[in-house]
Amino acid sequence: MTDLPNDPIERLIALLARTPGMGRRSARRAVLKMLMRPQETMLPLAEALTEAARAVRPCETCGNLDAQSPCGICRDPQRDRHLVCVVEGVADLWALERAHAHRGLYHVLGGVLSPLAGIGPEDLAVGPLLTRIAAGGVEEVIIALPATVDGTATAHYLTDRLRPAGIAVTRLAQGVPLGGALDVLDEGTLAAALRARRPA
Amino acid sequence: MTDLPNDPIERLIALLARTPGMGRRSARRAVLKMLMRPQETMLPLAEALTEAARAVRPCETCGNLDAQSPCGICRDPQRDRHLVCVVEGVADLWALERAHAHRGLYHVLGGVLSPLAGIGPEDLAVGPLLTRIAAGGVEEVIIALPATVDGTATAHYLTDRLRPAGIAVTRLAQGVPLGGALDVLDEGTLAAALRARRPA
Numbered sequence: 105m106t107d108l109p110n111d112p113i114e115r116l117i118a119l120l121a122r123t124p125g126m127g128r129r130s131a132r133r134a135v136l137k138m139l140m141r142p143q144e145t146m147l148p149l150a151e152a153l154t155e156a157a158r159a160v161r162p163c164e165t166c167g168n169l170d171a172q173s174p175c176g177i178c179r180d181p182q183r184d185r186h187l188v189c190v191v192e193g194v195a196d197l198w199a200l201e202r203a204h205a206h207r208g209l210y211h212v213l214g215g216v217l218s219p220l221a222g223i224g225p226e227d228l229a230v231g232p233l234l235t236r237i238a239a240g241g242v243e244e245v246i247i248a249l250p251a252t253v254d255g256t257a258t259a260h261y262l263t264d265r266l267r268p269a270g271i272a273v274t275r276l277a278q279g280v281p282l283g284g285a286l287d288v289l290d291e292g293t294l295a296a297a298l299r300a301r302r303p304a
Numbered sequence: 305m306t307d308l309p310n311d312p313i314e315r316l317i318a319l320l321a322r323t324p325g326m327g328r329r330s331a332r333r334a335v336l337k338m339l340m341r342p343q344e345t346m347l348p349l350a351e352a353l354t355e356a357a358r359a360v361r362p363c364e365t366c367g368n369l370d371a372q373s374p375c376g377i378c379r380d381p382q383r384d385r386h387l388v389c390v391v392e393g394v395a396d397l398w399a400l401e402r403a404h405a406h407r408g409l410y411h412v413l414g415g416v417l418s419p420l421a422g423i424g425p426e427d428l429a430v431g432p433l434l435t436r437i438a439a440g441g442v443e444e445v446i447i448a449l450p451a452t453v454d455g456t457a458t459a460h461y462l463t464d465r466l467r468p469a470g471i472a473v474t475r476l477a478q479g480v481p482l483g484g485a486l487d488v489l490d491e492g493t494l495a496a497a498l499r500a501r502r503p504a
Contacts, residue, residue, distance in 0.1 A: 108348075112359045112371045116352040122345070123320075124337045130325035135356070136395050137324045139369050142357035145322070148308075150353035152316040156335070157342035157350070159312045169339050171312045195336050 113139070165236070167212030167229055169194050177201075177209060184208040186243040190233065190262065192216055192250060200248065208246070211236065216249055216258040228258075230265065237269045244272040251278055313339070365436070367412030367429055369394050377401075377409060384408040386443040390433065390462065392416055392450060400448065408446070411436065416449055416458040428458075430465065437469045444472040451478060 109115050113135060121131035138145040162168070163175035170176055177183060187208025191197050192215060200206050213228045225231075237245065245266055249255040259275055266273050279297035280289060309315050313335060321331035338345040362368070363375035370376055377383060387408025391397050397410050413428045425431075436442065445466055449455040459475055466473045479497035480489065 111376075112352070112356045113369065116349075116356045119349045119352045120323075123349075124334045125330035126325065126334070132398065133395070134323045134325055136369075136398070138353075139356070139360055139394075142360065146353040146357040149316075149319045149323075150350040150357070152312070152319045153338075153346040153350035153353070156312040156316045156339065157346040160339055160342065169313065169336075194339075195333070198332070198336070 162212075166210045167194070167214060167232075168197055168210060182207075185241055187246065188233075188236070188242050188244070189246040189248050191248050192255065196248065196250075206246070208244075211245075213249070213258070216252070216254045217261055218254045225261070225265075230262070233262075234265060234269075237266065237271065242271060244274060247273065247275045251276075362412075366410045367394070367414060367432075368397055368410060382407075385441055387446065388433075388436070388442050388444070389446040389448050391448050392455065396448065396450075406446070408444075411445075413449070413458070416452075416454045417461055418454045425461070425465075430462070433462075434465060434469075437466065437471065442471060444474060447473065447475045451476075 108118055117128070117131045117135050120126055120134060121128045123131070126134070138149075156171075159171040160169050161171075161173055163170055163173045163178055165174045165178045168175040168177060172179070184207050187206075188211050189200065189206050189208055190211045190213055191200065192213055194212055197210050197212060200210075211229065211233050213230070213233070215223055215228050217223055217225065217228070233245075236242065245262075247259045247262055249259050263273050277300065278293065279300055280286065280293065286294065308318055317328065317331045317335050320326055320334060321328045323331070326334070338349075356371075359371040360369050361371075361373055363370055363373045363378055365374045365378045368375040368377060372379070384407050387406075388411050389400065389406050389408055390411045390413055391400065392413055392415060394412055397412060400406050400410075411429065411433050413430070413433070415423055415428050417423060417425065417428070433445075437445065445462075447459045447462055449459050463473050477500065478493065479500055480486065480493065486494065
């Protein structure tokens with residue numbers, strides 16, 4: 105690592121400040137607090153970091169991060185193996201898991217297509233997805249990519265590539281978020297919700 | 305530690321979420337980000353935590369936290385040993401150091417007197433301060449305690465206890481903070497600033 109101070113306290117503050125969501129000020133306050141009870145706070149955290157860095161790897165099947173591969177979800181006999189949900193990244197997979205709304209498996213794409221950023225299908229787990237579908241057993245692929253320009257384009261691309269497999273390909277519904285006030289919603293979401301209106 | 309999950313990822317999130325300033329949500333996001341490059345992010349942080357927990361201890365002279373005792377400030381031949389600034393805790397010492405405004409040494413009290421919380425002089429580093437002054441060489445004690453009821457009472461108490469030593473005892477000025485708009489300041493600060501007015 106570059107530019108790290110040698111002093112143990114300053115070094116720890118600098119490293120903790122690199123944690124997403126932490127600034128220098130909050131890192132300093134956290135270190136000071138932890139130094140009051142280092143054995144109870146710092147050592148368990150150090151051990152958990154070391155253990156996670158050692159044990160956690162991407163699942164060879166779906167790309168989820170877990171201490172085992174295939175991951176806990178892919179191994180779970182309770183999950184519906186006919187249903188595969190395609191997500192951009194592990195963060196989205198975890199978010200769906202927290203919602204307890206998907207009973208099938210996942211496939212982490214590792215990004216979305218982006219001609220501007222030079223990200224093509226070969227940079228994403230598109231090939232492994234097609235191989236997985238070709239192996240049989242999957243009846244529906246749910247595309248749960250972000251509702252951005254790149255995400256939508258990627259969804260179209262995947263739909264085209266999956267068509268020959270002759271399975272159902274679906275996408276997440278778009279509309280008004282639960283509890284969402286209409287007057288603060290962007291026009292695109294409002295228009296999409298109106299177009300996709302359903303009988304009351 | 306109680307109630308910690310066994311799964312390495314969940315365990316790390318739970319421990320990181322205990323860090324002051326971090327919530328569960330930010331801990332989860334941070335762990336996910338770090339898991340993308342565990343060798344570069346998690347292992348250095350784990351080592352820094354372990355090293356800090358091992359090396360850092362309170363300075364036997366002033367109570368500052370440092371990897372050496374006496375601490376770097378107490379050892380610094382450039383600091384003015386005639387001047388000792390009394391602070392409530394190490395956080396205040398660090399804040400004063402960042403201001404580069406104090407060229408003397410420090411004394412960390414470890415709290416302030418609080419009859420309600422049952423904190424008396426024997427719970428704070430009052431004895432060590434008097435011993436330090438009695439050893440000679442200190443010409444001025446600057447009391448930099450918080451401007452709260454307990455902080456002010458503690459300042460009065462220390463002033464009384466230090467009087468027999470026959471040295472100067474001073475306190476931080478109270479007034480309008482730099483860049484502070486008058487209309488958002490509390491009345492107490494405004495009144496104090498008015499009482500302590502100086503020739504323009």
